[in-house]
Amino acid sequence: MSMIELSVNRRAVRIAAEPRTNLADFVRDKLDLTGTHLGCEHGVCGACTVLLDGVPARSCITYAVACEGAEVTTIEGLDEDDVTSELRSAFTREHALQCGYCTPGMLVSARDLVLRLPQADERLIRVGLSGNLCRCTGYVGIVRAVHSVIEARRARDIAAEPGGGRKTLGPVGSGRNGHDAAGRVERIRVATSETASPEAAGLAASIPDFTPATVLQQQFSVAYSPQQVFAMFDDIAAVAACLPGASLTAPPKPERVEGEIRVRIGPIGATFSGAARVERSEADMSGRIVGIGNDRRSRSSTQGEIRYRLVPIGQGTRVDLSIGYTLTGMLAQVGRPGLVRDLAARLIAEFAGNLDRRLSGASAPATAAAELNGMALIFGLLRARVARWFGRFSSDKDGAP
Ligand code: FES
Ligand code: FES
Secondary structure, eight states, rough: EEEEEEEEEEEEEEEETTTTTTTHHHHIIOOOOSOOOOOSSSSOTTEEEEEEEEEEEEEGGGGGGGTTTTEOOGGGGTOOHHHHHHHHHHHHHHOOOOOOOSHHHHHHHHHHHHOOTOOOOOHHHHHHTTOOOOTTTOOOHHHHHHHHHHHHHHTTOOOOOGGGGGGOOOOGGGSSSOOOOTTTTTOOOOOBBBHHSSSSSGGSSSOOOOOSEEEEEEEEEEEOOHHHHHHHHHOOOHEEEEEEEHHEOOOTTTTTEEEEEEEEEEEEEEEEEEEEEEEETTTEEEEEEEEEETTTTEEEEEEEEEEEEEEEEEEEEEEEEEEEEEEEEEEHHOHHHHHHHHHHHHHHHHHHHHHHHHTTTTTOOOTSSSEEEHHHHHHHHHHHHHHHHHHHHHHHHHHHO
């Protein structure tokens, strides 16, 4: 696993990825930018075209790790772009799409063409777009749409943009990747899972900040004052005991904790071993826990961040949580966002119940050592939904004329 820092659609991104992850999977799976389509996955069809430092590039044959420091623009990043807006209108007007699968890549390539070649005629447009295949074969409308935009810009005396705004070509088309301003090769900063892993190097390296791929907002209330809850949150061992499936693997320090969490979703079980950095602010009763972990068996990794803020409500406390995470590997394949969101809601409900019991002085919660069982939680969710549905059904009947 490598940590990659780059800019995607003008947003700084720092996410771990397998060295073999291509840029298309990276933007789709980790950033939910699904406008980048995958067709052939061999660099032939152009469906996956994105801009890499302003240069159209095939993201299916571009390794994400090779884009360290680059500026990536996907079709979503061109929402406000003038040329792309003109092209979108022209595609609609000229019926230049049928199924639309090739359209994002086609628009990215067409934009480059429009910027670079204000004199392009039909032949040049066909040559320029020859790297983008349309399986619906709607080339006549596509060429007509691109031509109409070029003509309209020429009529408005808009000059060509030298190189279409592109920068010097470097590895994988990026003007900066691996090169400094003088073109010298810089060392690409890569943190491998071995250096980031808690098992290796004794977790000597600090736990990095990251931009989560998914952020969930949750809240729950307990009948204890913010001061009591804040003090309890300082007792990491007690907090871990309230979290289903979690346990500590080393004595916790005030600002650092090492442990593991066991999860099972369907047939896949995983034990994430890792460490977390703990930050607290008594001034506003808030805190932050940033952690990393990996499971060797399922070859899944996760980075997570929990931010909490304690808000007084009457005699009790509302705990506002923001949970951000990035999950990669086998579990990410089955851990669809909706499912994970539901699981997180159930997990937090169990955590809140355990916390409440703990604060009331009750003994260690029964669920503490249990595995976080996704299927059990799913059945719990289904039960709750069915109960809600029958409740609504019977109240509808009661209220029926
Ligand atoms: S999916 Fe990348 S070129 Fe076809
Ligand atoms: S419109 Fe269907 S692939 Fe081009």
